[in-house]
Amino acid sequence: MPTVPLKDSLKAMVERKLELATEMLEDAINALLAGDVDEGRLLFRQYINATIGFQELARRTGKADKTLMQMLSASGNPTVSNLFEIIHVCTKAEGVTISAHVVAQQHVPS
Template sequence: MPLTHTFRMTVQDRAARDPAFRQAMLKEGVDALLAGDVPAGKAILRDYINAAVGFGPLAEATNIPAKSLMRMLGPRGNPRADNLFQIIRQLQTHEGIRLGVGEEASAG
């Protein structure tokens, strides 16, 4: 289901004023990718980029054209691993954070 313009504006407004919210969006997008939910991960990263960075500045930082970035993270996009990791690296740098992978305790 597509998000409404009002909801997108609410997310962008919150991201503009709340660094913890931006960082949580970025973490949630990467977590979704790592959990194998690629469509959700790409959608969250796309929303994060729109709210926090913009595709133009990200294109300059990654040397990947903005239209290519938008396609990669679109619903039918299929980014190569090297491009995806380059994007994530730049987004972490933008936020001033470093995400890591940890083990979850298994139940049972």
């Protein structure tokens, strides 16, 4: 039985349920803000593959698609300016803005 690559499956899911793209973007941003950079890069890569694609991201950022793929790979290490440029392009593509909220952690007695 043939299998469908994850990239194609996610793209098909986003096409059926458009709000999934925004949810994927939010998950990627939240992972980065929570300090899970590896997870955040992976989630951004999945989001981009399922939505605008790396060629379109390259066109919008003026960076090579292979460079962007490398930045968001498991061994990637994008600069802060590159990462925020990617986030900016993705939020603009989704027609959303980011609003951060600081929430005090609840202290659990030891």
